[in-house]
Amino acid sequence: MARRVAESAAALVALRNVMQRVQQACDHAHRPASQVRVVAVSKTKPVSMIQEVYDGGHRHFGENYVQEFLEKAPQLPADIQWHFVGHLQSNKAKVLVSGVPNLYMVEGVDSLKVANHLDRAVSGVGRQPLRVLVQVNTSGEESKSGVEPAECVHLAKHVKQDCPNLLFSGLMTIGMRDYTSTPENFQTLANCRKEVCMELDIPEHECELSMGMSGDFELAIEMGSTNVRVGSTIFGAREYTSKK
Numbered sequence: 001m002a003r004r005v006a007e008s009a010a011a012l013v014a015l016r017n018v019m020q021r022v023q024q025a026c027d028h029a030h031r032p033a034s035q036v037r038v039v040a041v042s043k044t045k046p047v048s049m050i051q052e053v054y055d056g057g058h059r060h061f062g063e064n065y066v067q068e069f070l071e072k073a074p075q076l077p078a079d080i081q082w083h084f085v086g087h088l089q090s091n092k093a094k095v096l097v098s099g100v101p102n103l104y105m106v107e108g109v110d111s112l113k114v115a116n117h118l119d120r121a122v123s124g125v126g127r128q129p130l131r132v133l134v135q136v137n138t139s140g141e142e143s144k145s146g147v148e149p150a151e152c153v154h155l156a157k158h159v160k161q162d163c164p165n166l167l168f169s170g171l172m173t174i175g176m177r178d179y180t181s182t183p184e185n186f187q188t189l190a191n192c193r194k195e196v197c198m199e200l201d202i203p204e205h206e207c208e209l210s211m212g213m214s215g216d217f218e219l220a221i222e223m224g225s226t227n228v229r230v231g232s233t234i235f236g237a238r239e240y241t242s243k244k
Protein backbone atom coordinates (compact mmCIF):
# COMPACT_ATOMS: atom_id res chain seq x y z
CA MET A 1 0.00 0.00 0.00
CA ALA A 2 2.71 2.47 0.99
CA ARG A 3 4.54 1.54 -2.18
CA ARG A 4 1.45 2.24 -4.28
CA VAL A 5 1.06 5.70 -2.74
CA ALA A 6 4.69 6.50 -3.42
CA GLU A 7 4.34 5.32 -7.02
CA SER A 8 1.26 7.46 -7.54
CA ALA A 9 2.93 10.56 -6.19
CA ALA A 10 5.81 9.84 -8.53
CA ALA A 11 3.36 9.72 -11.44
CA LEU A 12 2.04 13.17 -10.59
CA VAL A 13 5.55 14.59 -10.38
CA ALA A 14 6.39 12.94 -13.69
CA LEU A 15 3.25 14.35 -15.32
CA ARG A 16 4.16 17.88 -14.19
CA ASN A 17 7.57 17.36 -15.70
CA VAL A 18 6.03 16.22 -18.98
CA MET A 19 3.74 19.28 -19.01
CA GLN A 20 6.81 21.48 -18.60
CA ARG A 21 8.59 19.77 -21.44
CA VAL A 22 5.48 20.18 -23.60
CA GLN A 23 5.45 23.88 -22.77
CA GLN A 24 9.11 24.21 -23.72
CA ALA A 25 8.63 22.33 -26.98
CA CYS A 26 5.69 24.60 -27.80
CA ASP A 27 7.72 27.72 -27.00
CA HIS A 28 10.48 26.41 -29.21
CA ALA A 29 8.05 25.80 -32.06
CA HIS A 30 6.27 29.13 -31.52
CA ARG A 31 3.00 27.37 -30.82
CA PRO A 32 0.63 28.01 -27.93
CA ALA A 33 0.69 25.15 -25.41
CA SER A 34 -3.11 25.17 -25.49
CA GLN A 35 -2.81 23.56 -28.94
CA VAL A 36 -1.32 20.38 -27.54
CA ARG A 37 -3.27 17.90 -25.45
CA VAL A 38 -1.43 15.41 -23.27
CA VAL A 39 -3.11 12.03 -23.01
CA ALA A 40 -1.78 10.09 -20.03
CA VAL A 41 -1.71 6.50 -21.27
CA SER A 42 -2.42 4.38 -18.20
CA LYS A 43 -2.61 0.87 -19.66
CA THR A 44 -1.46 -1.86 -17.24
CA LYS A 45 -1.38 0.69 -14.39
CA PRO A 46 -3.65 0.51 -11.33
CA VAL A 47 -6.71 2.66 -10.79
CA SER A 48 -5.07 4.23 -7.71
CA MET A 49 -2.33 5.76 -9.83
CA ILE A 50 -4.80 7.16 -12.33
CA GLN A 51 -6.85 8.62 -9.49
CA GLU A 52 -3.79 10.39 -8.09
CA VAL A 53 -2.99 12.01 -11.42
CA TYR A 54 -6.66 12.90 -11.79
CA ASP A 55 -6.65 14.49 -8.33
CA GLY A 56 -3.72 16.60 -9.52
CA GLY A 57 -6.07 18.06 -12.13
CA HIS A 58 -5.42 15.98 -15.24
CA ARG A 59 -8.43 14.80 -17.25
CA HIS A 60 -7.33 13.11 -20.48
CA PHE A 61 -6.33 9.48 -20.05
CA GLY A 62 -5.79 6.70 -22.57
CA GLU A 63 -6.22 2.94 -22.49
CA ASN A 64 -5.30 0.33 -25.06
CA TYR A 65 -6.85 -2.99 -23.98
CA VAL A 66 -10.65 -3.16 -24.10
CA GLN A 67 -11.09 -5.66 -21.27
CA GLU A 68 -8.81 -3.78 -18.91
CA PHE A 69 -10.46 -0.50 -19.92
CA LEU A 70 -13.94 -1.86 -19.13
CA GLU A 71 -12.78 -2.90 -15.67
CA LYS A 72 -11.03 0.35 -14.78
CA ALA A 73 -13.24 3.09 -16.22
CA PRO A 74 -16.26 2.53 -13.92
CA GLN A 75 -14.00 2.78 -10.86
CA LEU A 76 -12.85 6.27 -11.84
CA PRO A 77 -14.55 9.69 -11.97
CA ALA A 78 -17.17 10.20 -14.66
CA ASP A 79 -15.61 13.43 -15.93
CA ILE A 80 -12.43 11.74 -17.08
CA GLN A 81 -12.07 12.20 -20.83
CA TRP A 82 -11.05 8.77 -22.00
CA HIS A 83 -9.18 7.99 -25.18
CA PHE A 84 -8.98 4.53 -26.65
CA VAL A 85 -5.55 4.42 -28.30
CA GLY A 86 -4.31 1.94 -30.86
CA HIS A 87 -5.96 -0.83 -32.81
CA LEU A 88 -9.57 -1.66 -31.98
CA GLN A 89 -11.17 -4.93 -33.06
CA SER A 90 -14.51 -4.27 -34.70
CA ASN A 91 -16.26 -6.86 -32.53
CA LYS A 92 -15.23 -4.88 -29.43
CA ALA A 93 -16.73 -1.58 -30.59
CA LYS A 94 -20.08 -2.22 -28.94
CA VAL A 95 -18.81 -3.18 -25.47
CA LEU A 96 -16.34 -0.30 -25.56
CA VAL A 97 -18.96 2.32 -26.38
CA SER A 98 -21.56 0.99 -23.96
CA GLY A 99 -19.07 0.27 -21.18
CA VAL A 100 -17.35 3.67 -21.23
CA PRO A 101 -20.00 6.41 -21.48
CA ASN A 102 -17.33 9.08 -20.98
CA LEU A 103 -15.30 7.89 -23.97
CA TYR A 104 -13.96 11.10 -25.51
CA MET A 105 -12.12 9.85 -28.56
CA VAL A 106 -11.10 6.69 -30.37
CA GLU A 107 -7.57 7.09 -31.68
CA GLY A 108 -7.08 4.36 -34.12
CA VAL A 109 -9.87 3.71 -36.61
CA ASP A 110 -8.05 1.78 -39.28
CA SER A 111 -10.76 0.26 -41.47
CA LEU A 112 -14.23 0.88 -42.85
CA LYS A 113 -15.43 -2.04 -40.79
CA VAL A 114 -14.28 -0.58 -37.47
CA ALA A 115 -15.78 2.79 -38.41
CA ASN A 116 -19.11 1.17 -39.24
CA HIS A 117 -19.19 -0.86 -36.05
CA LEU A 118 -18.40 2.19 -33.94
CA ASP A 119 -21.02 4.24 -35.75
CA ARG A 120 -23.66 1.63 -35.04
CA ALA A 121 -22.55 1.23 -31.43
CA VAL A 122 -22.83 4.97 -30.78
CA SER A 123 -26.24 5.10 -32.37
CA GLY A 124 -27.27 2.14 -30.19
CA VAL A 125 -26.46 3.84 -26.89
CA GLY A 126 -27.75 7.23 -27.99
CA ARG A 127 -24.77 9.25 -26.84
CA GLN A 128 -23.37 12.36 -28.49
CA PRO A 129 -21.24 11.76 -31.61
CA LEU A 130 -17.89 10.15 -30.89
CA ARG A 131 -14.64 11.78 -32.00
CA VAL A 132 -12.44 9.47 -34.01
CA LEU A 133 -8.97 9.71 -35.52
CA VAL A 134 -7.96 7.67 -38.53
CA GLN A 135 -4.82 5.66 -37.84
CA VAL A 136 -2.17 5.82 -40.54
CA ASN A 137 0.73 3.41 -40.83
CA THR A 138 3.49 5.90 -41.57
CA SER A 139 6.43 3.57 -40.96
CA GLY A 140 5.46 0.90 -43.46
CA GLU A 141 6.05 -1.86 -40.92
CA GLU A 142 3.74 -4.81 -41.40
CA SER A 143 3.26 -5.20 -37.66
CA LYS A 144 1.65 -1.79 -37.43
CA SER A 145 -2.02 -1.27 -37.89
CA GLY A 146 -3.32 1.74 -39.73
CA VAL A 147 -4.15 2.48 -43.32
CA GLU A 148 -1.49 3.21 -45.88
CA PRO A 149 -0.94 6.95 -46.29
CA ALA A 150 -2.45 6.74 -49.78
CA GLU A 151 -5.70 5.39 -48.29
CA CYS A 152 -6.21 7.92 -45.52
CA VAL A 153 -8.44 10.20 -47.58
CA HIS A 154 -10.76 7.34 -48.44
CA LEU A 155 -11.28 6.31 -44.82
CA ALA A 156 -11.50 9.88 -43.53
CA LYS A 157 -14.15 10.62 -46.15
CA HIS A 158 -16.12 7.55 -45.15
CA VAL A 159 -16.11 8.59 -41.48
CA LYS A 160 -17.10 12.15 -42.29
CA GLN A 161 -19.75 11.41 -44.87
CA ASP A 162 -21.16 7.99 -44.04
CA CYS A 163 -20.92 7.73 -40.25
CA PRO A 164 -23.38 10.24 -38.78
CA ASN A 165 -22.59 9.21 -35.20
CA LEU A 166 -18.86 9.75 -35.56
CA LEU A 167 -17.00 13.03 -35.67
CA PHE A 168 -13.97 12.88 -37.92
CA SER A 169 -11.35 14.70 -35.83
CA GLY A 170 -8.02 13.97 -37.45
CA LEU A 171 -5.20 11.48 -37.92
CA MET A 172 -3.06 9.35 -35.63
CA THR A 173 0.18 7.47 -36.08
CA ILE A 174 2.54 5.40 -33.96
CA GLY A 175 5.76 5.54 -35.96
CA MET A 176 8.69 3.21 -35.55
CA ARG A 177 8.59 0.18 -33.33
CA ASP A 178 11.04 1.43 -30.73
CA TYR A 179 8.67 4.39 -30.20
CA THR A 180 11.23 6.86 -31.47
CA SER A 181 9.68 7.98 -34.68
CA THR A 182 11.89 9.40 -37.27
CA PRO A 183 10.77 12.81 -38.48
CA GLU A 184 9.81 11.18 -41.77
CA ASN A 185 6.93 9.36 -40.07
CA PHE A 186 5.63 12.59 -38.57
CA GLN A 187 6.12 14.43 -41.83
CA THR A 188 4.12 11.75 -43.61
CA LEU A 189 1.22 12.25 -41.19
CA ALA A 190 1.37 16.03 -41.67
CA ASN A 191 1.27 15.48 -45.44
CA CYS A 192 -1.74 13.20 -45.02
CA ARG A 193 -3.51 16.00 -43.17
CA LYS A 194 -2.90 18.42 -46.04
CA GLU A 195 -4.43 15.97 -48.46
CA VAL A 196 -7.39 15.07 -46.25
CA CYS A 197 -8.21 18.71 -45.53
CA MET A 198 -8.08 19.59 -49.18
CA GLU A 199 -10.24 16.66 -50.28
CA LEU A 200 -12.76 17.04 -47.46
CA ASP A 201 -12.67 20.81 -47.59
CA ILE A 202 -11.97 21.32 -43.89
CA PRO A 203 -9.51 23.75 -42.29
CA GLU A 204 -6.29 22.19 -40.98
CA HIS A 205 -6.97 23.30 -37.42
CA GLU A 206 -10.05 21.06 -37.44
CA CYS A 207 -7.93 18.03 -38.22
CA GLU A 208 -5.83 16.89 -35.30
CA LEU A 209 -2.48 15.15 -35.51
CA SER A 210 -2.03 12.57 -32.77
CA MET A 211 1.66 11.69 -32.80
CA GLY A 212 4.41 11.53 -30.23
CA MET A 213 4.88 9.18 -27.26
CA SER A 214 7.30 9.01 -24.34
CA GLY A 215 10.38 8.83 -26.52
CA ASP A 216 9.55 11.44 -29.09
CA PHE A 217 6.76 13.80 -28.02
CA GLU A 218 8.89 16.93 -28.16
CA LEU A 219 9.93 16.21 -31.73
CA ALA A 220 6.28 15.48 -32.60
CA ILE A 221 5.19 18.83 -31.17
CA GLU A 222 7.78 20.62 -33.26
CA MET A 223 6.30 18.86 -36.27
CA GLY A 224 2.75 19.92 -35.52
CA SER A 225 1.29 17.35 -33.15
CA THR A 226 -1.88 18.44 -31.34
CA ASN A 227 -2.19 15.32 -29.18
CA VAL A 228 0.66 13.43 -27.56
CA ARG A 229 0.13 10.03 -25.94
CA VAL A 230 2.52 9.61 -23.05
CA GLY A 231 2.57 6.45 -20.96
CA SER A 232 5.77 5.16 -19.40
CA THR A 233 7.33 8.58 -18.82
CA ILE A 234 4.38 9.40 -16.56
CA PHE A 235 3.48 6.06 -15.00
CA GLY A 236 6.79 4.22 -15.13
CA ALA A 237 7.82 1.25 -17.23
CA ARG A 238 5.13 -1.31 -17.92
CA GLU A 239 5.41 -4.80 -16.47
CA TYR A 240 3.85 -7.34 -18.79
CA THR A 241 5.07 -10.61 -17.29
CA SER A 242 2.78 -12.57 -14.97
CA LYS A 243 5.71 -13.32 -12.67
CA LYS A 244 6.16 -11.19 -9.56
Ligand SMILES: *Cc1c(COP(=O)(O)O)cnc(C)c1O
Pocket (backbone or CB within 6 Å): 041, 043, 064, 085, 086, 174, 179, 213, 214, 215, 229, 230, 231, 232, 233
Ligand atom coordinates in the same frame (compact mmCIF):
# COMPACT_ATOMS: atom_id res chain seq x y z
C1 LIG B 1 1.19 2.42 -24.98
C2 LIG B 1 0.88 3.40 -26.03
C3 LIG B 1 1.37 4.71 -25.94
C4 LIG B 1 2.28 5.21 -24.84
O1 LIG B 1 3.57 4.72 -25.02
P1 LIG B 1 4.81 5.19 -24.12
O2 LIG B 1 5.99 4.94 -24.97
O3 LIG B 1 4.78 4.40 -22.87
O4 LIG B 1 4.64 6.65 -23.86
C5 LIG B 1 1.00 5.59 -26.95
N1 LIG B 1 0.21 5.21 -27.98
C6 LIG B 1 -0.27 3.96 -28.09
C7 LIG B 1 -1.13 3.61 -29.24
C8 LIG B 1 0.05 3.02 -27.12
O5 LIG B 1 -0.41 1.77 -27.25
